[in-house]
Amino acid sequence: MSKLLIVASLEEKCAAISRGVQLAELMDLKVEVVAFTYANLKRLKLDKSTQASVKQRLLDQRREAVVEQLDRAIGQGHRVKLSVVWSEEIHPWIIKRVAGDYAAVIKTRHQSESLGYTSTDWHLLRECVAPVLLVNRQKWKSGSAIMATVDLEATAKAKQALNVDVITSARHYAEMLQVDLSVLCVIDVPTLLVDLDLIDAKAYAKDRMKELQPTVAALAKKTGLPLSKFQLKRGPVAKTIVSEAAESKAQLVVMGTVGRRGVRAQVLGNTAEEALQLLKTDTLTLKP
Numbered sequence: 001m002s003k004l005l006i007v008a009s010l011e012e013k014c015a016a017i018s019r020g021v022q023l024a025e026l027m028d029l030k031v032e033v034v035a036f037t038y039a040n041l042k043r044l045k046l047d048k049s050t051q052a053s054v055k056q057r058l059l060d061q062r063r064e065a066v067v068e069q070l071d072r073a074i075g076q077g078h079r080v081k082l083s084v085v086w087s088e089e090i091h092p093w094i095i096k097r098v099a100g101d102y103a104a105v106i107k108t109r110h111q112s113e114s115l116g117y118t119s120t121d122w123h124l125l126r127e128c129v130a131p132v133l134l135v136n137r138q139k140w141k142s143g144s145a146i147m148a149t150v151d152l153e154a155t156a157k158a159k160q161a162l163n164v165d166v167i168t169s170a171r172h173y174a175e176m177l178q179v180d181l182s183v184l185c186v187i188d189v190p191t192l193l194v195d196l197d198l199i200d201a202k203a204y205a206k207d208r209m210k211e212l213q214p215t216v217a218a219l220a221k222k223t224g225l226p227l228s229k230f231q232l233k234r235g236p237v238a239k240t241i242v243s244e245a246a247e248s249k250a251q252l253v254v255m256g257t258v259g260r261r262g263v264r265a266q267v268l269g270n271t272a273e274e275a276l277q278l279l280k281t282d283t284l285t286l287k288p
Contacts, residue, residue, distance in 0.1 A: 005098055005130075007090070007107040008035040008066045019135045019282070020106040021073045026176050029103055032081045033070065037062040038088040059084050091123035098130040104284070109134040125257055125273065125285055131169065135282045144251035145180040146170050149241050149275075150219065151256070152185045152212045158288040162256040165286050167223040170254040173284070179251070183230045184244050185216065186237045205234035238274035245281055254284045 004027075006020035017033065024031045037058050041051045063084045070080055085093055098105055105128055110121050124132045148170035150163040167183055174181035187205045209232045220227050233240050245253050257272035276283055 003030045003032050003102050005094065005102050005105045006031060006033045007094065007105065008033055008069060009108045011108070012069075013072075013137075014069050014108060015135045015137045016106045016108040017069050017073050019133075019140075021070075023106070023133075023176075027103065030081075032083070033066060034083045034085060034094065034097070035062050035066045036085050036087055036090045036093075038086055040088075055086060059086060089120075091120045091127070094120075094124060095128050098128060102130045104131040104133050106133045106135065109136055109283075122273070125276070129287065131284055131286045133282065133284045134276075136280065140177075140251045140282075143179075143249070145182065145248050146174045146177070146252045146254065147182050147184055147245050147248055147250040148254045149184045149186070151271075152215050153188075159256070159258070162286065162288045163219060164222050166254050166256045167219065167225065169284065169286060170252075171223060171225065173252060173254070181225070181229060182248055182250075183219075183225065184241060185212070185230060185232045186240045187212075187232060187234045188237050189234060201234070209234075237271045238278065241275040242278040245279060250281050252282045252284060253279055254286070257285045257287060 004020050004024050006016050008014050041054055070078055087093055110119055148167050150166055154160050170181055187208045189201045189204050216230050255272050
């Protein structure tokens with residue numbers, strides 16, 4: 001992996017650019033920036049020549065705005081590769097682009113999704129093969145931490161391998177940024193069985209934690225982390241991830257996500273997506 005793809009936002013101060021430039025310098029990676037612009041010129045009923053002229057003017061204006069953002073983040077005279085693309089939907093271009101040698105896609109978070117509409121963020125989380133780093137507008141603070149979250153209940157080999165990748169990536173970021181790292185493992189107690197008084201929540205969680213200790217030990221050995229870095233907590237998975245991230249003052253949460261396609265992707269979200277809707281931190285998501 002030799003490059004970072006940064007998606008420039010329309011804001012004057014683009015969080016993705018400043019964060020991406022910082023990470024690229026620390027990780028010794030090349031920076032590539034893409035910006036998008038689009039207007040439905042057909043509605044203006046202009047001739048083709050005038051449409052082409054207006055389109056070029058909008059592309060030039062977008063390029064100038066992003067160059068100014070890069071100048072502020074890096075300094076003038078930089079040689080960052082910049083693509084300005086004319087497209088109403090931006091995720092297909094990004095997904096196709098990063099099919100090659102890219103360490104991550106970095107984009108400013110845009111939390112909006114409703115029935116019948118899926119934002120670019122969610123398309124990338126579900127379909128992009130490269131890791132996706134969604135950043136908030138707040139700057140990283142010194143003394144903050146990084147938290148990885150893994151699924152100890154995973155039985156498929158691909159998902160078990162994803163747990164290792166998540167921890168390894170989180171450890172790499174923590175060492176690079178010189179911050180503390182913790183690994184969260186959530187024990188999800190079956191609510192229905194608790195409501196029917198068929199199990200005791202605390203006893204069930206205690207037993208599962210004991211049963212999962214060999215899995216935790218195996219993960220610690222594979223990733224080179226001490227067992228003290230692993231935390232087992234009981235609760236609803238998504239809400240527990242969010243509360244623990246806030247408690248540990250995490251500036252970055254790293255997790256795995258399995259994308260869905262088709263109609264199910266529009267109306268159903270997995271645990272990672274539930275957590276991502278609530279998290280206020282930067283998030284790095286990886287796929288199997």
